[in-house]
Amino acid sequence: MTKKQEKTAKEEAERLIPKAEDFSEWYNQLVQKAKLADYAPISGCMIIRPYGFAIWEKIQHWFDQKIKATGVTNAYFPLFIPERFLHKESEHFEGFMPEVAWVEKKDDAEERYALRPTSETIMYDAYAKWIRSWRDLPLRINQWCNIVRWEVKATRLFLRTREFLWQEGHTAHATEEECEKEVALRANQYKELVETQMAIPVIMGKKSKSETFAGADYTIALEAFMPDGRGLQMATSHKLGQHFAKVFDIKFTDKEGKEKLVWQTSWGLSTRTIGAVVMVHGDDKGLVLPPNIAPIQAVIIPIYDNDTKKKVLEESAKLRKKLEAKFSVYLDDRDSYSPGWKFNEWEMQGVPIRIEIGPKDIKNRQVVLVRRDIGEKKPVKESEVEHALAKALDLMQENLYRKAKEFLSANIKDARTFEELEKLIHNKKMVRAHWCGYSECEEKTKEKTTATIRCIEGETKEGKCVVCGKPAKTMVYFAKAY
Amino acid sequence: MTKKQEKTAKEEAERLIPKAEDFSEWYNQLVQKAKLADYAPISGCMIIRPYGFAIWEKIQHWFDQKIKATGVTNAYFPLFIPERFLHKESEHFEGFMPEVAWVEKKDDAEERYALRPTSETIMYDAYAKWIRSWRDLPLRINQWCNIVRWEVKATRLFLRTREFLWQEGHTAHATEEECEKEVALRANQYKELVETQMAIPVIMGKKSKSETFAGADYTIALEAFMPDGRGLQMATSHKLGQHFAKVFDIKFTDKEGKEKLVWQTSWGLSTRTIGAVVMVHGDDKGLVLPPNIAPIQAVIIPIYDNDTKKKVLEESAKLRKKLEAKFSVYLDDRDSYSPGWKFNEWEMQGVPIRIEIGPKDIKNRQVVLVRRDIGEKKPVKESEVEHALAKALDLMQENLYRKAKEFLSANIKDARTFEELEKLIHNKKMVRAHWCGYSECEEKTKEKTTATIRCIEGETKEGKCVVCGKPAKTMVYFAKAY
Numbered sequence: 004m005t006k007k008q009e010k011t012a013k014e015e016a017e018r019l020i021p022k023a024e025d026f027s028e029w030y031n032q033l034v035q036k037a038k039l040a041d042y043a044p045i046s047g048c049m050i051i052r053p054y055g056f057a058i059w060e061k062i063q064h065w066f067d068q069k070i071k072a073t074g075v076t077n078a079y080f081p082l083f084i085p086e087r088f089l090h091k092e093s094e095h096f097e098g099f100m101p102e103v104a105w106v107e108k109k110d111d112a113e114e115r116y117a118l119r120p121t122s123e124t125i126m127y128d129a130y131a132k133w134i135r136s137w138r139d140l141p142l143r144i145n146q147w148c149n150i151v152r153w154e155v156k157a158t159r160l161f162l163r164t165r166e167f168l169w170q171e172g173h174t175a176h177a178t179e180e181e182c183e184k185e186v187a188l189r190a191n192q193y194k195e196l197v198e199t200q201m202a203i204p205v206i207m208g209k210k211s212k213s214e215t216f217a218g219a220d221y222t223i224a225l226e227a228f229m230p231d232g233r234g235l236q237m238a239t240s241h242k243l244g245q246h247f248a249k250v251f252d253i254k255f256t257d258k259e260g261k262e263k264l265v266w267q268t269s270w271g272l273s274t275r276t277i278g279a280v281v282m283v284h285g286d287d288k289g290l291v292l293p294p295n296i297a298p299i300q301a302v303i304i305p306i307y308d309n310d311t312k313k314k315v316l317e318e319s320a321k322l323r324k325k326l327e328a329k330f331s332v333y334l335d336d337r338d339s340y341s342p343g344w345k346f347n348e349w350e351m352q353g354v355p356i357r358i359e360i361g362p363k364d365i366k367n368r369q370v371v372l373v374r375r376d377i378g379e380k381k382p383v384k385e386s387e388v389e390h391a392l393a394k395a396l397d398l399m400q401e402n403l404y405r406k407a408k409e410f411l412s413a414n415i416k417d418a419r420t421f422e423e424l425e426k427l428i429h430n431k432k433m434v435r436a437h438w439c440g441y442s443e444c445e446e447k448t449k450e451k452t453t454a455t456i457r458c459i460e461g462e463t464k465e466g467k468c469v470v471c472g473k474p475a476k477t478m479v480y481f482a483k484a485y
Numbered sequence: 486m487t488k489k490q491e492k493t494a495k496e497e498a499e500r501l502i503p504k505a506e507d508f509s510e511w512y513n514q515l516v517q518k519a520k521l522a523d524y525a526p527i528s529g530c531m532i533i534r535p536y537g538f539a540i541w542e543k544i545q546h547w548f549d550q551k552i553k554a555t556g557v558t559n560a561y562f563p564l565f566i567p568e569r570f571l572h573k574e575s576e577h578f579e580g581f582m583p584e585v586a587w588v589e590k591k592d593d594a595e596e597r598y599a600l601r602p603t604s605e606t607i608m609y610d611a612y613a614k615w616i617r618s619w620r621d622l623p624l625r626i627n628q629w630c631n632i633v634r635w636e637v638k639a640t641r642l643f644l645r646t647r648e649f650l651w652q653e654g655h656t657a658h659a660t661e662e663e664c665e666k667e668v669a670l671r672a673n674q675y676k677e678l679v680e681t682q683m684a685i686p687v688i689m690g691k692k693s694k695s696e697t698f699a700g701a702d703y704t705i706a707l708e709a710f711m712p713d714g715r716g717l718q719m720a721t722s723h724k725l726g727q728h729f730a731k732v733f734d735i736k737f738t739d740k741e742g743k744e745k746l747v748w749q750t751s752w753g754l755s756t757r758t759i760g761a762v763v764m765v766h767g768d769d770k771g772l773v774l775p776p777n778i779a780p781i782q783a784v785i786i787p788i789y790d791n792d793t794k795k796k797v798l799e800e801s802a803k804l805r806k807k808l809e810a811k812f813s814v815y816l817d818d819r820d821s822y823s824p825g826w827k828f829n830e831w832e833m834q835g836v837p838i839r840i841e842i843g844p845k846d847i848k849n850r851q852v853v854l855v856r857r858d859i860g861e862k863k864p865v866k867e868s869e870v871e872h873a874l875a876k877a878l879d880l881m882q883e884n885l886y887r888k889a890k891e892f893l894s895a896n897i898k899d900a901r902t903f904e905e906l907e908k909l910i911h912n913k914k915m916v917r918a919h920w921c922g923y924s925e926c927e928e929k930t931k932e933k934t935t936a937t938i939r940c941i942e943g944e945t946k947e948g949k950c951v952v953c954g955k956p957a958k959t960m961v962y963f964a965k966a967y
Contacts, residue, residue: 043563044570044610045598053558053626060559076535077542082564082600082631082648083527105589106600109635116527118564118588118600128526138821144535149564149631153591166564339620 019351021287026231030282031160037290037352039277040160047158047165051274054352055161057298058277059168063147065200065295066170066272069192075143075172080125082149083116088124091250095123098217102152104165118151123218123243123269126173127251134265136256137177141185145172150273161278162235162485169273175253175265179244182266186242189270190223193238196272201280202293202403203227204411205237206433206480208458213442216269220244226457226480228411229282232431234457234482237279240270275485283407284376290353291376293403294396301326301392302354303334306342306361318365322358322388330392332358350375355399356392376402415480421448424469424481428452433482435460437475439468454481501833503769508713512764513642519772519834521759522642529640529647533756536834537643539780540759541650545629547682547777548652548754551674557625557654562607564631565598570606573732577605580699584634586647600633605700605725605751608655609733616747618738619659623667627654632755643760644717644967651755657735657747661726664748668724671752672705675720678754683762684775684885685709686893687719688915688962690940695924698751702726708939708962710893711764714913716939716964719761722752757967765889766858772835773858775885776878783808783854783874784836785816788824788843800847804840804870812874814840832857837881838874858884897962903930906951906963910934915964917942919957921950936963 019036022029034040039055042048051059067077083106089096099120106116119125126144134142147170154163161167172189176182190207197203210222219241226234247253248264257263284291294300303323307315316336323334333354335345342359349357357373364370368385372392376399383391411433418424418436427434429452438444438456447470449455460478468475501518504511516522521537524530533541549559565588571578581602588598601607608626616624629652636645643649654671658664672689679685692704701723709717729735730746739745766773776782785805789797798818805816815836817827824841831839839855846852850867854874858881865873893915900906900918909916911934920926920938929952931937942960950957 041611041614043565043607044567045563045565046595048563048565050563050611051561053560056560057558059561076539078535078538079533079541079631079650081525081527081530081532082633083525083530085526088526104591107587107589109586113528125525129523129532132523138819149561151564168561337620 019287019289022230022285029285030278033285033289033351034160034278034281037281039281039290042158042160045165047154049158049160049164049166051168054298055277058280058292058296059274061296061298062196062200062272062276063170066192066196067147069196070145070172070189073188073192074141075145075174077146078144079146079148080119080122080129082119084119084122084125086115086117088128089117091124092218092246094246095218099152102154104151104153119148120150120152121269121271122146122148122171123173123247124251127247127253127267130173130175130265131251131253134175134253134255137258140177140255140265141174141181143172143174143185145170159278159485161281162275167274169271171269171271174268175248176267177255177257177263177265179266182244182268183242185268186223186240186270189268190225190238190240193225193240193270193272197225197227197237197276198404200293200295201276202295202400202407203237203279203283204404204408206411206458206460208460208480210239210458211442211445211456211479213445214456216241218243218246219269220246224458226482227279227283228414228433228482229279229485230410231282232414232433232483233485234433234480235275235279235282235485236457237276238270238272241268243267243269284403285353288347289351291403292353292355294355294400297353297355298331299333299352299354300331300396301333301356301358302345302349303332303358303360304342304345304349305334305336306359311362314365315360315362319360322360322370326389326392329389330396356395358388358392374399418469421451421470424448424454425452428454428481428483433457433480435478435480436469437463437466438477438479439471439473440476441468441471444468444470448481452481452483454483456480457482457484501769501771504712504767508764511767512760515767515771515833516642516760516763519763521763521772524640524642527647529636531640531642531646531648533650536780537759540762540774540778541756543778543780544678544682544754544758545652548674548678549629551678552627552654552671555670555674556623557627557656559628560626561628561630562604562611564601566601566604566607568597568599570610571599573606574700574729576728577700581634584636586633586635601630602632602634603751603753604628604630604653605655605729606733609729609735609749612655612657612747613733613735616657616735616737619740622659622737622747623656623663625654625656625667627652641760641967643763644757649756651753653751653753656750657730658749659737659739659745659747661748664726664750665724667750668705668722668752671750672707672720672722675707675722675752675754679707679709679719679758680886682775682777683758684777684882684889685719685761685765686886686890688893688940688942690942690962692721692940693920693924693927693938693961695927696938698723700725700728701751702728706940708964709761709765710896710915710964711761711967712892713764714896714915714965715967716915716962717757717761717764717967718939719758720752720754723750725749725751760967766885767835770829771833773885774835774837776837776882779835779837780813781815781834781836782813782878783815783838783840784827784831785814785840785842786824786827786831787816787818788841793844796847797842797844801842804842804852808871808874811871812878838877840870840874856881900951900963903933903952906930906936907934910936910963910965915939915962917960917962918951919945919948920959920961921953921955922958923950923953926950926952930963934963934965936965938962939964939966
């Protein structure tokens, strides 16, 4: 590569707009420059590129093992949902109808088919066939699949697209108690995934009625807070109760021979969480990936001239070999790019640790580890590199979480009056306040501030509603939302 | 469970029609009774149930590791394909158009969208954007996804459905030589997958022009032979050459600065292969799974009465613990079913090894291993159970392959005249014969016998076409096909 080409490449990399200057544009540029995703030639759709998909695979792997260890099996249900199914549960129908895409009716088709906006109806029609006795319960099925919701709002890669990927778990139980335990179990597994793997702290609580999943008794949501002052729902776990059991006639015979309706849950997490990872941890140099979900945890960059090339590449290959048993490492031995160019590129892609190895390092039997999050450079003895790398990854994972947690804590503010609430929302805060429980107050807040109740912290017997001043029933979190 | 209930359950299990009596009906019953898949409430669609999906996960896991170790990364492209894309490559368009399902046009849509029947076009539009220089090559991307082809023929679970799951690999290369190497590499990986994991021997060769993938230079197919005398295509690897590169304008600048078109391949394997596993290995008792793709490799069945229950269950749990580090084992300790009932159920589900453990076995410090394929019962010392189980699984894997290979060899017959060919096809054989290379002879064969050329064995300079008698160019395999 010539000096001129290199300069152009560097400029290209540097063209990322600062996060503080235009957050939304920074996000759009970063997602594309880090090769996470790209706009598709279909309005509203995205292409998840290999690097972005590899992050999704990390998330899938962690969660899939977790749910399988707690009684869930995977399956695959059709993309197509008969229209009559969507009509069966009226709340569910009204909730999803505006966003449903339909298949053009074929000559031989008896009815209209929707592309699944979620799979409760198609799955529960089968559950009604499969469940006969208490022996068939609990039934816990998950699927990893694509989902279609024809959004009309502007497209945002990962965050708002007409097709996205997710997992949806659907369980049926003999008792309400088991059902509620399941809802909590999955919510807690999501919390662990989001907090320990994605390094994003969340507030977890029930949704208000207006934000509850269409057809559920209640929804537990995991809410994260983005640097631009907006809440982002990371995952939800729904207690469906017996709504769907009634309309799909899902009954079982209990041990005493009595026929009963099952109790159900559903729960999901989608590729939009990757968008949250980008927003929470990314910086002006590009993506910053938590080591636990990084497709490449460490990149080895050999630094050499013509005289030292052979030796440095040999040592680099040895180092890769030594590390790859325990870590995801990549040796960037491309001869056509300079080390500086590579530094920029891997910083843009958010690789947690850069390992530099040059002739002097080899002489001193050392390498240099560079942390992506804080830029710290640390010479490490060759004999200690595995230990040092493991430690650096752990520290970075912790640091990202700690920073995000501090940001969240610093941005949750209590409001006692509606004026305070308005001001805090305007100042991009998440607002903790008393609420009377009436949807009128929720709606008024939305109208005046565009903020909604992200979730309920808990019940309270004291305090007054921040909107109407009447006695409060719950303490809730208000924020603008993605 | 009462005696009467047990009898009913046993009858239910036994109701599988013999394989030799009505092969097609046997297949339909088996797929449902073994809980592999079920008909969906949408005409032409299937539900892949957890047990069937677990087999797909085994196949995915093996192949995904294999392709990742040879330079492939996964990604995800949209389900929707703009109509104009499908029109770009005329052969491709004509090949898929009859089976395309379309999305109902929304008010704001500028064009019509197809549901992907395959993803060449949507992927290569992106490749044209991403590929700039020789440094970007080879580009190798795979995706695991759902595919929609609106079949009009009768539905067959796994074998012919309007939606199915597959992987599709799409690569771009700098030279024709690399491109052809890639086509062969993937075909060989499929062969290894199908033969060593699914225990199904295949014939591998190029397709005749009429059966070549729409838009490819040539297609290499892996053809298996089913017990009902029909060929089943297990996977294909296509040399696309520069057809798509031309129409999607996928160019790169080579090391000398010259602009060139890329060379491309695509290759796929779908859930229909599970149908082949069922047909090839299944018997009158149900499914028989090759150990390498069995979700449960061994099932432990405790045999006890009230006096011995505690001890037997304790020892069974110990045994599971001992085995589960190395094998996929399941302990069927359900108290509500008798051992006999369980034997039937697990035989239906094709679990390779049953491990019986009763009071006498415990006294003798042994267990009994029972092979699903040959029914052999073998007492094994407790201390040798891991070794014995590993060996039994290996032997069963080998035995299934050997049997299928013998069946294939015994059913390939040479034909020198068209009359011989007709007779052999009528007698459910796969016919090896000379062919002149002209499509007229292929069409005539199809009209008269419904058999098609499954693949080409190789070129030949001797012999006469089995149809027209003119000098032959190739030796080919004819068979009826799924």
